[in-house]
Amino acid sequence: MALIVQKYGGTSVGSIERIQSVSERIISTQQQGHNVVVAVSAMAGETNRLMNLANQISEVPEPRELDMLLSAGEQVSIALLAMSLTQKGIKAISLTADQAGIQTNAVFNDATIEYIETDLITKWLNKGYVVIVAGFQGRDRIGNITTLGRGGSDTTAVALAAALNADECQIFTDVDGVYSSDPRFVSNTRRLKEVSFSDMHVLAKSGAKVLQEHSVTHAWNSSVTLRVLSSFDDGEGTLICENPKEVLAVTGLALKQDLFLVECEGISAKEQRELYKQYKVLDERCDCFQIVVPKATFLQLKLAFNTKIRNISSLSILTLVGDNVEGMAESACNQLMANSIDIYQYDIEPKSVSVIVNQADLQRAAEILHKTFVITEQSQDNNLMIAVS
Amino acid sequence: MALIVQKYGGTSVGSIERIQSVSERIISTQQQGHNVVVAVSAMAGETNRLMNLANQISEVPEPRELDMLLSAGEQVSIALLAMSLTQKGIKAISLTADQAGIQTNAVFNDATIEYIETDLITKWLNKGYVVIVAGFQGRDRIGNITTLGRGGSDTTAVALAAALNADECQIFTDVDGVYSSDPRFVSNTRRLKEVSFSDMHVLAKSGAKVLQEHSVTHAWNSSVTLRVLSSFDDGEGTLICENPKEVLAVTGLALKQDLFLVECEGISAKEQRELYKQYKVLDERCDCFQIVVPKATFLQLKLAFNTKIRNISSLSILTLVGDNVEGMAESACNQLMANSIDIYQYDIEPKSVSVIVNQADLQRAAEILHKTFVITEQSQDNNLMIAVS
Numbered sequence: 154m155a156l157i158v159q160k161y162g163g164t165s166v167g168s169i170e171r172i173q174s175v176s177e178r179i180i181s182t183q184q185q186g187h188n189v190v191v192a193v194s195a196m197a198g199e200t201n202r203l204m205n206l207a208n209q210i211s212e213v214p215e216p217r218e219l220d221m222l223l224s225a226g227e228q229v230s231i232a233l234l235a236m237s238l239t240q241k242g243i244k245a246i247s248l249t250a251d252q253a254g255i256q257t258n259a260v261f262n263d264a265t266i267e268y269i270e271t272d273l274i275t276k277w278l279n280k281g282y283v284v285i286v287a288g289f290q291g292r293d294r295i296g297n298i299t300t301l302g303r304g305g306s307d308t309t310a311v312a313l314a315a316a317l318n319a320d321e322c323q324i325f326t327d328v329d330g331v332y333s334s335d336p337r338f339v340s341n342t343r344r345l346k347e348v349s350f351s352d353m354h355v356l357a358k359s360g361a362k363v364l365q366e367h368s369v370t371h372a373w374n375s376s377v378t379l380r381v382l383s384s385f386d387d388g389e390g391t392l393i394c395e396n397p398k399e400v401l402a403v404t405g406l407a408l409k410q411d412l413f414l415v416e417c418e419g420i421s422a423k424e425q426r427e428l429y430k431q432y433k434v435l436d437e438r439c440d441c442f443q444i445v446v447p448k449a450t451f452l453q454l455k456l457a458f459n460t461k462i463r464n465i466s467s468l469s470i471l472t473l474v475g476d477n478v479e480g481m482a483e484s485a486c487n488q489l490m491a492n493s494i495d496i497y498q499y500d501i502e503p504k505s506v507s508v509i510v511n512q513a514d515l516q517r518a519a520e521i522l523h524k525t526f527v528i529t530e531q532s533q534d535n536n537l538m539i540a541v542s
Numbered sequence: 543m544a545l546i547v548q549k550y551g552g553t554s555v556g557s558i559e560r561i562q563s564v565s566e567r568i569i570s571t572q573q574q575g576h577n578v579v580v581a582v583s584a585m586a587g588e589t590n591r592l593m594n595l596a597n598q599i600s601e602v603p604e605p606r607e608l609d610m611l612l613s614a615g616e617q618v619s620i621a622l623l624a625m626s627l628t629q630k631g632i633k634a635i636s637l638t639a640d641q642a643g644i645q646t647n648a649v650f651n652d653a654t655i656e657y658i659e660t661d662l663i664t665k666w667l668n669k670g671y672v673v674i675v676a677g678f679q680g681r682d683r684i685g686n687i688t689t690l691g692r693g694g695s696d697t698t699a700v701a702l703a704a705a706l707n708a709d710e711c712q713i714f715t716d717v718d719g720v721y722s723s724d725p726r727f728v729s730n731t732r733r734l735k736e737v738s739f740s741d742m743h744v745l746a747k748s749g750a751k752v753l754q755e756h757s758v759t760h761a762w763n764s765s766v767t768l769r770v771l772s773s774f775d776d777g778e779g780t781l782i783c784e785n786p787k788e789v790l791a792v793t794g795l796a797l798k799q800d801l802f803l804v805e806c807e808g809i810s811a812k813e814q815r816e817l818y819k820q821y822k823v824l825d826e827r828c829d830c831f832q833i834v835v836p837k838a839t840f841l842q843l844k845l846a847f848n849t850k851i852r853n854i855s856s857l858s859i860l861t862l863v864g865d866n867v868e869g870m871a872e873s874a875c876n877q878l879m880a881n882s883i884d885i886y887q888y889d890i891e892p893k894s895v896s897v898i899v900n901q902a903d904l905q906r907a908a909e910i911l912h913k914t915f916v917i918t919e920q921s922q923d924n925n926l927m928i929a930v931s
Contacts, residue, residue: 170596206622209558215628221636222621225614225629232611233595247610251640252685296641 155320165196165384192310196225199452216261227287250290257291260520264299269316304365315375329383330391358474360409403475467512544709549699556586581699584615586801605650616676639679646680653688658705660790704764718772719780731818748861749798856901
């Protein structure tokens with residue numbers, strides 16, 4: 154008998170019908186002889202609905218009250234999932250993050266889990282219950298409700314798995330695993346059977362959306378084996394672990410879009426240093442420099458610096474990830490330039506090579522790099538895998 | 543400086559616009575130099591929306607999980623109200639019933655408040671905050687979320703006022719006070735300036751919906767002065783207290799509709815005794831008897847007794863309430879009969895006289911009794927009040 158922590162995102166519990174099928178999936182896990190703890194997000198659309206109510210009052214709602222508001226979303230989904238299981242004859246109990254003992258720091262809207270007091274969860278598990286915990290939320294030391302920020306339910310699941318010493322943390326989502334690149338932009342992508350923590354961390358940091366960077370780090374640090382699975386289809390998904398049995402030459406191609414190339418002029422030296430610390434610098438001349446920032450950040454900077462900054466163009470970053478990609482940088486740039494794709498900058502880091510191109514060239518560049526380096530004819534011939542020696 | 547507890551119902555916080563005007567009302571109370579604690583219901587329609595989700599899973603949802611679900615409704619409204627006050631520059635904090643220390647028994651869906659641990663509320667009041675508490679909910683001794691059943695937010699407000707020793711508990715609702723009868727059925731009704739606890743208790747028990755019977759009893763037992771006010775209009779509303787300055791000959795006419803006259807045949811003696819304990823008996827012959835039950839109760843009884851019970855007709859009860867109404871029973875019946883209204887039964891109790899009529903006669907009977915005994919020409923001449931000697 155194993156202890157499995159499962160996480161279901163907003164789309165997976167987006168309607169009563171989907172909640173019913175999530176409960177079937179939980180029952181099937183239990184029937185394989187496992188104990189199950191479940192972390193659940195708010196029903197799809199609910200967090201936006203609540204955020205919209207708050208924004209009718211203020212563009213920047215009071216942070217503590219925003220967490221009080223948003224955490225109601227998961228309270229609804231955990232109760233409905235517990236009802237659904239009970240209705241099917243399965244013993245189940247829902248717990249808010251407060252009840253489940255998930256203690257965080259006091260940073261509203263972006264809290265970090267400090268500790269999970271697991272006594273109550275363990276008590277219910279020992280009684281044979283499926284324990285359903287509200288994802289994305291916690292309580293601070295004096296009992297205020299906090300939320301964990303983006304991807305928070307993944308973090309809840311990983312932290313629960315670590316605290317409970319679970320055998321596997323299964324992240325159910327709307328895709329059936331981690332892919333060699335984003336199928337919306339690239340053809341012939343392939344689901345990866347296994348990915349190492351270190352590769353997954355670089356993929357997530359470089360724009361792969363299937364897992365949030367922070368939850369990968371947390372799992373890695375806590376040695377929690379992760380598995381990404383589809384809520385809608387059966388399959389073995391992708392296993393993320395310390396030492397995959399098989400390692401690919403290139404694990405994948407991550408894409409990050411909606412970046413702005415921003416030109417700054419007449420900004421103080423101190424502010425310039427702050428910006429340099431946080432963002433890629435592309436060009437620099439005495440009083441004028443260019444940095445690459447996410448679109449949302451540009452809007453904030455615009456408020457602060459007004460006419461001193463302006464958006465020059467929209468960029469994307471493509472990142473090849475794998476143990477031995479460093480040597481491919483030159484060849485990658487040559488391939489792109491041979492296809493008339495301008496390269497703003499390229500970076501070589503351990504386990505990654507990234508190139509910055511115009512947003513308009515993203516799809517074409519991604520196809521070229523994926524076909525040349527990730528899923529090559531040769532790698533297909535070799536049954537896609539290169540055995541570790 | 544007084545301590546005022548205010549309660550706002552679902553209609554009063556039914557939209558962001560209304561939440562904004564509730565916060566204006568709270569600010570105006572604070573500006574009069576008072577400390578304010580607020581109990582809030584879920585936004586109008588929200589409890590029904592959540593109940594509908596639950597009913598898609600089960601007609602009778604698991605009780606603990608139903609309370610987990612429904613309590614999310616008030617969590618949304620308290621957060622939005624606190625945001626609205628903060629946005630207007632007023633210090634405000636929202637507290638779930640759990641955080642506010644509202645401890646109940648463990649009867650899910652219909653819990654009773656046992657105790658309020660007021661330390662946290664008092665701490666925030668002392669710091670100059672408006673404290674906004676989730677109505678309708680509590681926590682049991684082991685930390686489960688409970689709900690208080692119908693009218694629960696009124697109960698929360700009264701219990702908070704009692705525990706905090708508040709100077710007044712103001713119930714804001716969609717009418718501007720307690721009326722001499724239900725204005726939807728009776729013309730020339732009048733708002734009452736003051737009503738005694740004992741009269742209000744009989745009015746609530748007899749069908750007046752403005753205050754829930756249980757919360758009146760609770761206020762009476764705890765000597766909490768109540769005031770019923772409109773959320774939408776200014777005015778002094780109706781004061782409910784131990785000793786009103788002025789007492790009317792007849793305080794009001796309460797109406798209770800949607801009752802069924804049910805004939806039972808072939809039911810065991812034991813079951814008959816149970817029904818007799820709970821409901822009015824209108825007719826009895828050896829194996830067959832008639833009782834008066836609310837429509838919802840009839841549907842439950844029908845499930846239990848099937849063909850042994852049947853609905854004969856729809857009835858209403860009209861109840862005259864006041865210190866000296868007992869002597870008016872005969873005259874009331876005569877007035878109704880003179881207008882060809884059948885009377886199924888009449889009851890005389892201390893402070894009340896009630897008659898049972900066909901539902902179809904309700905409006906006509908109510909007009910006659912109200913005009914004859916409650917707002918008579920004489921009472922209007924006397925400025926509507928008879929001073930207590």
